[in-house]
Amino acid sequence: MNKTPAIFLDRDGVINEDGNYVATADDFHFIKGSIEAMQQLKKLGWRLVVVTNQSGIARGLYSEDQFLHLTEWMDWSLADRGVDLEGIYYCPHHPDYGQGEYHQDCDCRKPKPGMFLQASEELNIDLTQSWMIGDKASDLEAAKNAGVEQRILVRSGKPLTQDGEQLATYILDDLAAAAQLIAKQS
Template sequence: MKKAVFFDRDGVINVDHGYVGRISDFEFLDGVFMTLSAFRRLGYLLILTTNQSGIARGFYSEEDFLKLSEYMQSVLKEYDAAFDGIYYCPHHPNAQVLQYKKECNCRKPKPGMFLDAVAKFNIDVNQSAMIGDHAGDLIAAKAAGISRLFLVGNHIQTEKIKVPECICCSSVSECLKYF
């Protein structure tokens, strides 16, 4: 079995400008290249799990998201930091785009994306971790059996109350010291 670090995207990998779905809006956070590469050298798979309700809300298309993901991967590949798997949820129960309007098991805080990745990559959840910037990220990971939970970003004060067993870090780079 393999070990993995799961990451949320907006606010963890890139600056969260709100509904980032186009390359022109995408900006990597400082230290991300070095951090992802370091996790890879430590033997971890890198898995991205991201809610993308901007698709359901009609702010950008699924094709826009896929183009952005391809761009992100091409940049990360230069640093040996590309994700081994990218899982995303385009759904929302109040979607404006009807094809994406539904309750699903993949939208965090539900664990569907994690469970899919665990099955596909034969991941040992006991040796794996999640780094997110909202309680929903960590709740979903915990529901999938991942117990090493890290909270980063601007929402630590309010989100820590919802997931008290998580470790708070100022950035994804700071999380490395716990591995």
């Protein structure tokens, strides 16, 4: 079976407003235009995969079950609007904080490429033809480490850093602008 490309999306700051450890549907607010952008990308035939660090789990700010419940709510909210995600990958670990199994230096926490490599293997994704849309350097570094050549840094989340700007192929305002660029290049 031939591998196909995908668009990898960070969650907080790209899909939803980054409210510092968003853990409930009440705290989850889609960024204006993000749903429509994902709808546009799906209409173009793109596979969408979420890759998100969730150190709030390791820090004890919310449980893994709470995260999974919110993720299910987000997934259904998007599906109801015609956006079916191919996969949602998350890292609950942190190398400096956390209890038990969550306190570890893993290979899935961005900037390491573990989530991308797992998605590539499980979903048969061609990483070299894929895109990453993130709001910080670690998102883009993880994509680069996985072989994703097209990396968009958006201004809708964390403040831009020099490292992030250097890792970016493009710097755009938000997911809506990213979808427009990808549509022009498709």
